[in-house]
Amino acid sequence: MYEVELGVTLREIIFELAGGMAPGQTFQGVQVGGPLGGILPESMLDTPLDFEAMAAKGGIVGHAGIVVYSMEDDLMKVGRGLMHFCAVESCGKCFPCRIGSVRGTELMDQMIETGVTDARLALLTDLCETMKYGSLCAMGSMTPAPIESLLQHFPEALERYRRPAAE
Amino acid sequence: MLDRNKIDPATVTVKVDGISVEVANGTTVLDAIKGLNKSVPTLCYSDRMKPYGACRTCLVEVEGRKPVAACHTPVMDGASYRTASPFLTKLRRNITELIVSDHPLECLDCSANGRCELQSLAQQVGLRTPRYESPRTHNPPKDDSHPFVKLEMSKCIGCARCVRACDEVQGSFVLQMSGRGYDTKVIAGNDTGFEAANCVSCGQCVFECPVAALAEPGTREAGLPDQVVNTTCSYCGVGCSLDVKTKDGRVVNIEPSKRGSANRGHTCVKGRFAHQFAHSDDRLTTPLIKEGGKFREASWDEALDLVARRFKEIHDQHGPDSMALISSSRCTNEENYLMQKLARAVMGTNSIDNCSRVCHSPSAFALGEALGTGAGTNSFQDVHLSDVLMIVGANPTEAHPVFGARIKQAVLAGCKLIVLDPRNTELARMADLHIPLRPGSNVAVINAMQHVLIAEDLLDHDFIARCSEGFEEVKATVAECTPEWAAEIAHVDPELIRAAARMYAAGKASQILWGLGVTEAGHGSNTAFGMINMAVMTGNLGRPGTGTSPIRGQNNVQGASDVGALPNVFSDYRSVKDPVARAEHREAWGVEPPTNTGLRIPDMFEAAHEGKLKAMYILAEDVAQSDPNTTFVVGALESLDFLVVQEIFMNPTAELADVVLPGTTFLEKDGTFVNSDRRIQRVRRAIQPVPGTRVDAEIVHEVARRMGVDLGFAAEDGTVDASKVMDELARLTPKWRGVSYARLEAHGFLQWPCPDPEHPGTDIVHRGGEFLRGKARLTATPWQEPGELPDDEYPWMLTTGRQLFHYNVGTMTRRTDIVKLHKAKEETLRIHPGDARQLGIHTGDNVKVQSRRGEVTVRAEVTRAANKGTVFMTFHFPESRTNLLIGDAADEFTGCPEYKVCAVRLARVGSAEA
Numbered sequence A: 001m002y003e004v005e006l007g008v009t010l011r012e013i014i015f016e017l018a019g020g021m022a023p024g025q026t027f028q029g030v031q032v033g034g035p036l037g038g039i040l041p042e043s044m045l046d047t048p049l050d051f052e053a054m055a056a057k058g059g060i061v062g063h064a065g066i067v068v069y070s071m072e073d074d075l076m077k078v079g080r081g082l083m084h085f086c087a088v089e090s091c092g093k094c095f096p097c098r099i100g101s102v103r104g105t106e107l108m109d110q111m112i113e114t115g116v117t118d119a120r121l122a123l124l125t126d127l128c129e130t131m132k133y134g135s136l137c138a139m140g141s142m143t144p145a146p147i148e149s150l151l152q153h154f155p156e157a158l159e160r161y162r163r164p165a166a167e
Numbered sequence B: 001m002l003d004r005n006k007i008d009p010a011t012v013t014v015k016v017d018g019i020s021v022e023v024a025n026g027t028t029v030l031d032a033i034k035g036l037n038k039s040v041p042t043l044c045y046s047d048r049m050k051p052y053g054a055c056r057t058c059l060v061e062v063e064g065r066k067p068v069a070a071c072h073t074p075v076m077d078g079a080s081y082r083t084a085s086p087f088l089t090k091l092r093r094n095i096t097e098l099i100v101s102d103h104p105l106e107c108l109d110c111s112a113n114g115r116c117e118l119q120s121l122a123q124q125v126g127l128r129t130p131r132y133e134s135p136r137t138h139n140p141p142k143d144d145s146h147p148f149v150k151l152e153m154s155k156c157i158g159c160a161r162c163v164r165a166c167d168e169v170q171g172s173f174v175l176q177m178s179g180r181g182y183d184t185k186v187i188a189g190n191d192t193g194f195e196a197a198n199c200v201s202c203g204q205c206v207f208e209c210p211v212a213a214l215a216e217p218g219t220r221e222a223g224l225p226d227q228v229v230n231t232t233c234s235y236c237g238v239g240c241s242l243d244v245k246t247k248d249g250r251v252v253n254i255e256p257s258k259r260g261s262a263n264r265g266h267t268c269v270k271g272r273f274a275h276q277f278a279h280s281d282d283r284l285t286t287p288l289i290k291e292g293g294k295f296r297e298a299s300w301d302e303a304l305d306l307v308a309r310r311f312k313e314i315h316d317q318h319g320p321d322s323m324a325l326i327s328s329s330r331c332t333n334e335e336n337y338l339m340q341k342l343a344r345a346v347m348g349t350n351s352i353d354n355c356s357r358v359c360h361s362p363s364a365f366a367l368g369e370a371l372g373t374g375a376g377t378n379s380f381q382d383v384h385l386s387d388v389l390m391i392v393g394a395n396p397t398e399a400h401p402v403f404g405a406r407i408k409q410a411v412l413a414g415c416k417l418i419v420l421d422p423r424n425t426e427l428a429r430m431a432d433l434h435i436p437l438r439p440g441s442n443v444a445v446i447n448a449m450q451h452v453l454i455a456e457d458l459l460d461h462d463f464i465a466r467c468s469e470g471f472e473e474v475k476a477t478v479a480e481c482t483p484e485w486a487a488e489i490a491h492v493d494p495e496l497i498r499a500a501a502r503m504y505a506a507g508k509a510s511q512i513l514w515g516l517g518v519t520e521a522g523h524g525s526n527t528a529f530g531m532i533n534m535a536v537m538t539g540n541l542g543r544p545g546t547g548t549s550p551i552r553g554q555n556n557v558q559g560a561s562d563v564g565a566l567p568n569v570f571s572d573y574r575s576v577k578d579p580v581a582r583a584e585h586r587e588a589w590g591v592e593p594p595t596n597t598g599l600r601i602p603d604m605f606e607a608a609h610e611g612k613l614k615a616m617y618i619l620a621e622d623v624a625q626s627d628p629n630t631t632f633v634v635g636a637l638e639s640l641d642f643l644v645v646q647e648i649f650m651n652p653t654a655e656l657a658d659v660v661l662p663g664t665t666f667l668e669k670d671g672t673f674v675n676s677d678r679r680i681q682r683v684r685r686a687i688q689p690v691p692g693t694r695v696d697a698e699i700v701h702e703v704a705r706r707m708g709v710d711l712g713f714a715a716e717d718g719t720v721d722a723s724k725v726m727d728e729l730a731r732l733t734p735k736w737r738g739v740s741y742a743r744l745e746a747h748g749f750l751q752w753p754c755p756d757p758e759h760p761g762t763d764i765v766h767r768g769g770e771f772l773r774g775k776a777r778l779t780a781t782p783w784q785e786p787g788e789l790p791d792d793e794y795p796w797m798l799t800t801g802r803q804l805f806h807y808n809v810g811t812m813t814r815r816t817d818i819v820k821l822h823k824a825k826e827e828t829l830r831i832h833p834g835d836a837r838q839l840g841i842h843t844g845d846n847v848k849v850q851s852r853r854g855e856v857t858v859r860a861e862v863t864r865a866a867n868k869g870t871v872f873m874t875f876h877f878p879e880s881r882t883n884l885l886i887g888d889a890a891d892e893f894t895g896c897p898e899y900k901v902c903a904v905r906l907a908r909v910g911s912a913e914a
């Protein structure tokens, strides 16, 4: 637990205060503020930790917990876990979150098991948009954030699962 | 200084699709959109319930912001909304895709096919097959155990409209959303089923369900109706507006009309589901003539000629007053008008009456005498504006369920409730104060309440001085009527009476509603006078949320009396002796109306026994079963020379007739009814008269024609144009002069008084304390014992009433699917557990109930709904003949019988197994 002033960059926090990556591990991404926060890549590490700057990069400050993923972490599976988190936590009142989180989990499972295809990616993108703009509360509307950041900043994490469309 | 207007302006201006519109602050975006005659898709929204915001299909774009759900988002000053765009369509389509991904796609085989909100939404947004591969779905089994609610929960979309309908409209709280997330589901009770959760089968959950998760049995098989006809329910005085859906000339189903002014898209089990009687196999379909004690079938010509000939003979031989007519509160205003015209203009007698005699004549009498109109002062919607409601001798949640549901909502919203009732009714259980007074003691308790108002100076002196007369007399009469004195008589705690009077007086808008427990309980007129006194003394009249209104029993009991089916008055309660009214009628009818006061129903039977009455014409009233003291009535009818009964089914009264004429149900005719709050509404023909039957108005018209008088409304082929009848009726009825079918068509309803064609109708009579009779009359009501009291031999009090699932003597309801409901199966004697223990009675035991006049045997139901010392039975079941027990004591002013008070003794005659 560190107390820092607003405006300190993520890089300072992770690599100076917290002492950087463990031996043998390479930085892949960082998620701030809990499971509803976007995952930011290396190139965004100079973002200062304050509300506006984080929001501008698609992240949040949230509860300011910081989770760092190394190259050994499979961000596809992380993303699936975050969708599943939403499915477990959803109160079930509004339709996009109640159904979307379950469909999202299934879809990511399918991508992991039988491969990423353009059609599945398009559906995932649509689903994220639907949940983001359609959900009643922050639970459903913010769940897509880490998934969207994945699609945006970590295409290689998905491409690992790419299968030719014919399969 | 805090400028509220600045912080919270009354109106705000927003743009919808570029159109500027000013709306009240707090208006939802959806209402602003609808105000411009635009729409957006919705699924979980229903304008009968609070917005819920779950389905998100109503999303609209807001300039500079994220989209919002229109149904539950209040407008923001200056905001600009867009209701349609490619982006919105895509969002809506993707939401619909999610819904459909957990939905069996079997539209062709579905009861909602063609009327499904999900199906039409999918069409609207252009959804085809959902893209999600092998989604996990919910597939609970179908459940057909409820007779009116078929469950196919695999189709549930989780919108909670059913739950909210049951809570916010019906107020029964049967359903709930249980679980969370993807496993949220609808359950009844604690997943214990509808019956255990006290479902009242109103069908509201089915009506609201946007898909086929809850469906009405039979609708799938029938497919879409080919005709929808709006009409008015013929059961109770709420006057629910119904949409009758027919196919190939038969009723498929009936749904509440969303535009209904009295019911606002709600019905009870009777109006909604109890319609099969119209197509029942045992409808009377041919006139019957009795010969040698047996009926034979006859042609219409033969039967009508016989009726006309015998009426003429008896008229010529014994004079006009040897004949009497009983008209029907089940029939339309136009038919009742024709009946009284037949009596007065053709037969020359004022001996015409209707069954309000046996229910609410004391209410009409007292209201007319004290205030100047024989009807309730305020409207249904006023219960939402009252802060105190006092309900006396009424059980609206069973007898007037749709109004009862509204009262419940008002109470749930914080309105205080005082209930005076010997029974532990549902409302009594919800009440802030329940006075469980002994049957027959109403006047004592109401007098004591007036005593408290005066003794504690809880009066509106200005209103009394300005708007009333007779205060000193009332003051003197109730001076001795202390709560302690009344408590002795009523067997209640005097402090309860004090508290009730204080609570009533403390309300800013207090309203009194009453039912048959007032009018059929002896001295009904005096009880009504007393309640009116209370309202006048506290200034609770002529304003929204105040007033004194009876809740009228039958569908058109108000109308039958309004249009003059009474022995002493023409329509509008104008005395048959009133020279102006006489002149108007003479001119319209071309004959001199009779002057003497005619016979009231009880007098008719008396006169028949005495041999003075020779002939009767009874329209759709089963007096041999529903009137008190059945033996006496049957004897009277048997002693007549000639009895004509016009009915839809054979019944004990028709059995005694010389000629039976097969009439029609409300589904087969045109006309109007007046409901309990003076609302004149159309009845429209939904199906053709069953072959062999004729519309009642036509029959009456024909009888008159064959007696030599053309009543003036029939076309060449004998069909009667109901709108023409209304025109004459309106002309002769000052308070209805503004009523016409054209206006009813345009407005949906008109509440009388409506004195001219520009008049919008009257929701609240006597506004501003300007009473129709000038000043309100305070009426002294000295206490008298009821005609019937318990003694050592007959120690228990029996009171009678209705239950939800049946209607009166059950002629109609017992021929419908209602009988599939467990609760509707048989008559029971309801008795308090303490009393039952004393008598060794258990639920299901046979109990002999003996009064001073007769005895019947029924099964016991031990329940806390009955109070100690008082047992309860209904009169819906002919075989139990409840009315054999009832006496002939009656209200001193109106002759209304004391159905509600009967001393009995009880004995167990067999066990539950027997």
Ligand code: SF4
Pocket: B103, B104, B105, B106, B107, B108, B110, B111, B112, B113, B114, B116, B117, B118, B119, B155, B211, B212, B213
């Ligand atoms: S409920 Fe509607 S969408 Fe579902 S199967 Fe029936 S008609 Fe089709």
Ligand code: SF4
Pocket: B149, B162, B165, B166, B170, B172, B173, B174, B175, B194, B198, B199, B200, B201, B202, B203, B204, B205, B206
């Ligand atoms: S039928 Fe009426 S009471 Fe029964 S569950 Fe449905 S809404 Fe509730």
Ligand code: SF4
Pocket: B155, B156, B157, B158, B159, B160, B161, B162, B163, B186, B205, B208, B209, B210, B211, B213, B214
């Ligand atoms: S049963 Fe019908 S009304 Fe109730 S939640 Fe399901 S879809 Fe909605």
Ligand code: SF4
Pocket: B233, B234, B235, B236, B237, B238, B239, B240, B263, B266, B267, B268, B269, B270, B271, B272, B400, B401, B402, B403
């Ligand atoms: S019986 Fe009364 S409450 Fe029920 S639907 Fe008919 S008018 Fe409405």
Ligand code: FES
Pocket: B041, B042, B043, B044, B045, B052, B053, B054, B055, B056, B057, B058, B059, B069, B070, B071, B072
């Ligand atoms: S209609 Fe607005 S959220 Fe369902």
